[in-house]
Amino acid sequence: MNPLYDRLSPVVKSIPPSGIRRFFDLANQMEDVISLGVGEPDFVTPWHVREACFYSLERGFTTYTSNKGLPELRSAIADYLHGFNLNYHPEEVVVTVGGSEAIDIALRTLLVPGDEVLIPEPAYVSYNPCTILAGGTPVGVPTYAEDEFRLTADSLRAKITPRSKVLILCYPSNPTGAIMSETDLKAIAEVVIEHDLFVLSDEIYAELTYEGTHCSIASLPGMKERTVLISGMSKAFAMTGWRIGYAVAPQEILNVMLKIHQYTILCAPIMGQMAALEALRNGRAEKEKMVERYNQRRRLIVKGFREMGLACHEPKGAFYAFPDIRSTGLTSEEFAEGLLNHSRVAVVPGNVFGDGGEGFVRCSYATSVEQIQKALERIDDFLQTLR
Known part of the structure; x- marks a missing residue:
């Protein structure tokens, strides 16, 4: 190896590649994979x-926008958030390149x-590395299937130290599909205020809530001033790309966030902003039609498992099921690899979402009913080989 490469950032080099992508790469090398x-x-x-x-391009909208984003889009975002009992002014909104940039x-x-940084686990794979890249130390806070993977005040308190500064919340949850009720969040808010924490609330799946309505912790008394709320167009509006x-x-x-955005991104693409406005x-x-179809698939996949x-707790948000595979005697990695090789079904091993995900696998039901039914048949066939 070229000795120059030894001088690359040791922090970045120490971060493992995404465990999710490893399974995508394996699946892409095979035929007939669901x-x-x-x-x-x-x-x-x-x-x-x-x-x-298309129309924006025809009219010549190909320039930079304000660093914060198009004023009319920021106004539309503020208006949209009113539906979640959130009162933000357009000047309190910045448009980013996906929710990922906003988290960073x-x-x-x-x-x-x-x-x-306190991170309830199982957790979205980006939170730990983004924390490390920002100079922080990630601290996992366990959640459990018996609690439907909701964060409890007691679990949070047990992990707080004098160095604790930020709590990351992701509800509805990737990977578990868990949600937090207003009552749940009030208990968390009390701990946050007591220990003077900031909250980064990733609410990208807010619209995909199947029981009751989504509650944002930023809507609770005393929480708006200490919360950064993250969301975007990807999941609810099918606009990932x-x-x-x-x-x-x-x-x-x-x-302060805007300074980083100005010097690293400048602005999100104007064409995408025009589409988001529409x-x-x-x-x-x-x-709403998409949400209803997700709900149908949710019921199908949980019933199948x-x-x-x-065992599979009922995911009440997002579009993931998180079945418990501990009864097979296999680790999450062994189960996912065996299922892929034997039955050509790709799932994500739960351990990539933190230690609390071991013994589970993440299954996205953001695919057709027909594909879900075929996948369930193949998973059942794989289970038969283990018995």
């Missing part, structure tokens, strides 16, 4: 949204080296 691994809607972005992009710049704004996300926060926090203004009917003897 993938339950991709965290992406199988729906195409609605036509009127795509048309808005929020953590870089909130952290100084040595700060600890457009890479339009947003962050909302108090002006003092957002102004989706927020006129895309709610299609969104339980009928074949795999």
Whole structure:
């Protein structure tokens, strides 16, 4: 190896590659694979949204926008959030390149080296590495299937130290599909205020809530001033490839986030912003249809797992099931690899989402009913070989 490479960042080199991508790469080398691994809607972005992009190009919208994003889009985002009992001004909104950028710049704004970030696990795979890249120390907070993977105040308190600074919440949850009720969040908010923490609330799946309505912790008393709320267009509006996300926060926090955004990104692409504006203004009917179809698939996949003897808590949000495979005697990695090689079904081993995910696998039901039914048959066939 060239000795020059020894001088690359040791911090970055120490971060492992995504465990999710490893299984995608394996599956892509095989034929006749049914993938339950991709965290992406199988729906195409609605036509009127795509048309808005085409029309914007015809009219010559090919320039930079304000660093914060188009004023009319930021106003539409603020109006949209009113539906979740959130009162934000357009000046408290920044449009980002996906929710991923928003998470990155929020953590870089909130952290100084040595700060600890409390991350309920199982957790989305980006939170730990983004924390490390921002100079922080990730601290896993366990959640359990018996609690439907909800974060409890007692579990949170047990992990708080004098260095604790930020709590990351992702509800509805990737990977478990768990949600937090207003009552649940009030208990967490009390701990947050007591210990003077910031909250990064990743609410990208907020619209995909199947029981009750989504509650944001930022809507609770005393929480807006200490919360950075992250969301975007990817999941609810089937716009993953457009890479339009947003962050909302108090002006003092957002102004610091904006500096990083200015120097690293400048602005999100104008064509995507125009499409997002159309989706927020006129895309709610299609969104509701997609949510109903996800709900149908959710019921199908959970019923299938339980009928074949795999315990599976009911996911009440997002589009993931998180069945318990401990009864097979296999680790998450062994189960996922065996299932892929034997039955050509790709799932994600739960351990890639943290230690608390061991013994589970993540299965996305963002695919057709027909594909889910075939996948369930193949999984059942694989289970028969283990008995």
